[in-house]
Amino acid sequence: MTAVDERRMMKLFENLDVPEGIKIELLRGNIVMMAGPDVVHNDIVEAVVDQFPRKKWRRLQTQDVALPQESSEPQPDLVLVERGSGPDSGRLMPPEVIRMVVEVVSKTSVDHDYVIKRSIYAAGKLPIYLIIDPIVAHCVLLTGPIGTGETADYRSQSIYKFGDPVPLDQLDFVLDTSEFRTLADVRRHRRP
Template sequence: MTAVDERRMTELFENLEVPEGVKVELLRGNIVMMAGPDVVHNDIVEAVHDQFPRKNWRRLHTQDLALHEESSEPQPDLVLVERGTGPDSGRMMPPEVIKMVVEVVSKTSVDHDYGVKRSIYAAARLPIYLIIDPIVAHCVLLTDPTGTGDGADYRSQWIYKFGETVRLQPLGVDLDTTEFGTLPNVRPHRRP
């Protein structure tokens, strides 16, 4: 895609009228629409949110990220930024202040969360990407981003089953996953 095409797509994306109950993201120049989240999804996001003390962390839900070199404006389910850093207003959060992004997988987001977003977040040098998957009842912790563009990835990957503690040592938090629910009647996949 040329720079002109990317600018047009970004402009179109920013002016798009989205129906209620639909989530829209710009991922590498593609506009991606998804159904609104399930209650299981929202309960998981809330459980993660509650484990990060407000006095230390800004726990931002569905915050747009400014990843323009990737032609992307993803909207993770949860963004963690140290309190006192980042802009005080505006729609976009710059990657250099983000400590962790969290995506909770839905039946329509498996490929995006495990594939393109993994690459986008690594290319943006986001230090921690946590995928919480209520389809297969596990969390995938990704750290140590490397590479650029489509070839970017995380060097380190740990998988924790629901019920196990996810060790987030750089953030000073051991994440309790015992409250995480699962999505009923959804066909399992083979990711990560």
């Protein structure tokens, strides 16, 4: 994609009139639309948000992330930024202030969360990417981003079953997963 094509795509993306209940993201120049999340999904995000004290953290939901080098503006389920960091207004959060992004997997987002966003977030040098998967009842903790473009990845990957604590050493924090529930009647996948 040329620079002119990227600018056109960004302009189109920014000006789309999206119906309520539809989530939209720009992932490597592709506009991706998904239905709104399941209650299980929202409960998991809420359980994570509740654990991070508001006085120390900005716990931003539906916050777009600026990753222009990737032609991407993903919208993670949760963006964690230290209080006092980042812009006070605007649609895009710069990657250099983000401490962690969280994605909760849905039945339609498996490949996006495990493959596409994994390389996008690694290329954007986001230090912690936490995938919470209510389909297979585990969390995948990714740290140490390396590389560029589609081959970017994380040096470290650890998997924790729901109910087990997830040590977020870079944040000096342990995430309690005991409240996380699974999605009913969804076909299991084989990721990560």
